[in-house]
Amino acid sequence: MQAVMNLIERILPGHSGQFEVEEIHADGGRDTYELDGKDGKIVLRGNNQGSMAAAFGWYLKYTLKQNISWCGKRVTVFEGKLPMPEFYRRVIEQEYRVYMNYCTHSYSAAWWDWDRWEYEIDMMALSGINMPLAITGTESVWYHTLLDLGFSDAEARDFLAGPGFLAWQWMTNLEHHGGPLPKSWIDEHEALGKKIIARELEFGMHPIQQGYSGFVPNRMKEKYPEGKFLVKKTWNNIGHTTEIDPLDPLFKKIGMTFMKNQQEIFGTYGFYACDPFHEGTPPVDGSEYLGLVGKTISELYSAYDEKYTWVMQAWSIRKDIVTSVPKEHLLILDLDASFPIGHDGYWGYRYVAGVLHNFGARMSSLHGDMPLMAENRFNKAKESAPMVCGTGLFMEGIGQNPVFYDLALEMMTRSDSVELDQWIKDYIERRYGRVDENAYTAWKILLDSVYVRGTDFVERGTVLCTRPCLKLRGTGPCDSFHIHYDNRLLLDAIHSLRKVHCDTEGYRYDVMDLCRQLLSNYAQKLYGEVSESFYKKDIDQFDRKTKEFIELLYEVDRMLALRPEWTLQKWIADARSFGKNQEEKDLYEYNARMQVTIWGNEENSLLFDYAWKEWSGLIGSYHAVRWQKFFDMLKEKLATGEEYDEESLPVFENRIIWHASDFYTRLAELEAEWTHDTAPIPLPDVDPSYAMQLVEKYSDGI
Known part of the structure; x- marks a missing residue:
């Protein structure tokens, strides 16, 4: 039982002595846990240490009301005695609770050390995951x-x-x-x-x-x-x-x-x-x-x-x-719980109904089908293929959309559905430390407009990180430029959230995330004005709008530095930390830079920008430079009267190919050269109020 006691001590230092762990039989061969109080002790019962850890996870979440997350956790420092739980028993219907896609190991975990892995395994245990x-x-x-x-x-x-x-x-x-x-x-x-x-x-x-x-x-x-x-x-x-x-x-x-x-x-x-x-x-x-x-x-x-x-x-x-x-x-492993219908129920073989949700660890659009998740995908999967025996999370990357994953991890072991309105109120209390009407107003907006049905699989692209083109097609494969909600709703949510008297890490993350998405969406609207001015051959307006667009790119780049995990500098520093000499450090930086930009073959990449990131340092040193080169080329064509026929350029998977023209060949050389660069990229010193300054600056245009 020592693993569970050690877990408790890592999460709640100094409090493990207030817990007891007891072994019980599996109910019908299924993993089973109980949460109880006895003689002043918090009792965690389970048929194995994993079940006991899941009981502790439930206690943390629904008695202590704490939030364990990749994106701003909240764990209170408690003094004295911890509160006793109400009795709770769960028999887990899902035999297997599978976790991680191959891609997660490279897109998210490429540079993890033991401390970071220990935290991830703790999250798995608290969530009842038993098959990583x-x-x-x-x-x-x-x-x-x-x-x-x-x-x-x-x-x-x-x-x-x-x-x-x-x-x-x-x-x-x-x-x-x-x-x-x-x-x-x-x-x-x-x-x-x-x-x-x-x-x-x-x-x-x-x-x-x-x-x-x-x-x-x-x-x-x-x-x-x-x-x-x-x-x-x-x-x-x-x-x-x-x-x-x-x-x-x-x-x-x-x-x-x-x-x-x-x-x-x-x-x-x-x-x-x-x-x-x-x-x-x-x-x-x-x-x-x-x-x-x-x-x-x-x-x-x-x-x-x-x-x-x-x-x-x-x-x-x-x-x-x-x-x-x-x-x-x-x-x-059915990565997104949709394949059995097209494969005859997997021909009678056992399968795990999974959730994919994210491609390329794209940092990332706000999205995720929360109503479907709350209904319990495991139960729905049994309707199409009765041999389903588990659930799984198979996202290509983590560290985004924390509300979606909080619910997804919880549903890994639940057999019932969840009433989403009450669940979001509980989430607010766990994440912000209080029940707040303004926070609820903000999250109700997001549940009703952003995290709606049909938003699991394809995330929205970002014009900020798109390889320059006049007609926006896709930032990377498997994304779309369709925004399924009115961007002004995000502005309303930000204003409501800003009224909450709170300073938890999760609260700060959420406010910043909404600001990032708001400005990313606005950039797409602004770019529509850029391309329109080009098609109209309005040189003055084109010059004015491209300058506004480039200015916004650099402003967003600066704003994103407020979150360390949203910086290219951290990604590169983590990569270089594994190098034992200069040559190794440079190789790891090359890997880090290449993955989030050209990805593939330097001579003819097909996967460029697959793993795009709205990151500080990356937008400023790479994406803004590409856009400026593109605008310079277009401006020259406007000045000389030369036609620019983008529609005739070859396209692969909805994007103009790597060497589609002389311009794109020169751009490819610039992009490849950037991946080999090792010059440090300065990290700006940014006032915490800067994000809201930008929101105010652009709110009228939104």
Whole structure:
């Protein structure tokens, strides 16, 4: 029970002595917890330490009324005796509560140290999560596997991607990108991965580890020329990757070497993630080949661990692979709770109904279907596929929309629905420390206009971070410029929230977040006036409006510095902190810069701005510079009378391609050059009142 007592002490220092933990039986084999008071002690009962931790989470949330969050937590310093709870019992219907997307590990957690991971695992435990994706340190498994297979140190590290892109290597999309990976990183993250898994096991969690799929380095063909290797098509212009034919005896040799190295380094715990041909085309056509892939991987796992469970994402799911695996050995992760309808209920296989919500850790539009979340997605999922056995949060990035995730984490273990109006009042009390009518007015506006139905999957793009173009299409793939509410409602919400007498971290975050979104939305309106003036060939108005737009960019850049987590400087500093020498520090900064800008191939990126961020330092040093270059080009065309036909430029996934014209080629060179820069970007000293000064300045135009 020590893990639970340690958790209590981390959250409520000095108060763990007021708690008792007791073990109870699982109700019908389902995780069960109780919260109670007895003889002056707060009693946490559960069938395992994870259930006891979830009982403590409920106590924190609904007795102490505290707010644990990524975006401004509120935990009061209590003196003396803590209040006794009312008796509460929960039997958790969801067998599996799965947490994290592969992408989360790179978009959000690329530069996390142990302190940050410890906080995240604490949040998992408090929320009842029992199945986290545990892939930190997988680079060490691959490194030692390749050494065992005859690769040199340099060859093995050259295969491994840089820290900003490891998630996509584990999904078999790429190799080397952002690398080669330093040995110091491999060693340090092996140690970190061990600590993460050890702590997760203390709470009775079932970590999902990396499984083997047939993915091999391109260089493997040189080491084993007799092998039958299959080259996959390039993924988003980032080079091709190689698979070994599942019928080749070498498949089992490589797979067993990988699995045994994982066992020796981290231990193995029965759940193995594997997604053959993720977001790619199989190298051989036909259902027979796909069936052999599923059968061979399944046999590999069975030879290694007869009690194995293959954990497969539904993102690129293929029936022929699925149905070649025994039903008792496969668990499907439905990333956004929509795929079973189009896949015959997953053909009778167990699956987890998930929530995706965010792409690219985009910092980010306010969005999220709160009514749907409150209805309980797990119960709704059972209507379309009765084999649903759990819930999951599979966002690509965290650290945004804290209200949505507060509810989402709570619903991971609930079997009932939530009355949203009362829930938001409780949320206000937890986050701001008081029940306040003005705060309720603000949040009621947001619930009725922003966090409404149909707003889960596609977030709104931002003109601030869009690669310059006259017609706004998308900032990155999978976003939209449609604003589904009147921006003046955000202004009303800000004014109401400003009347609250409060200074909690969560309150300050929320006010700033609304200001950021308000000005981001206004920038889109202002840009409409910029493009209109160009089409009208009104040089004076174009000159005036572009200056206003650039001024707004730099003002927003300055305002965002009020939140450290909204700064490029922190992202880069966190990355550089892992470097043991100048070369490593510069490599990690390159990874950090590249991920949030061009993402992919410097010569012909398709994923540019996928992971856009409304961050201080990034807007000012990168996005504003791009926009100014674009406006200079357009102004010259207006001055000379030369036509600019943007509609004739080639487009891919709704965005003008990387080298669509001479201008965009020159812009690409500038963008690539920026990713290699290591000159420090100054962080402005900003008065806390600056955000409201900007809101007042632009309120008439909004």
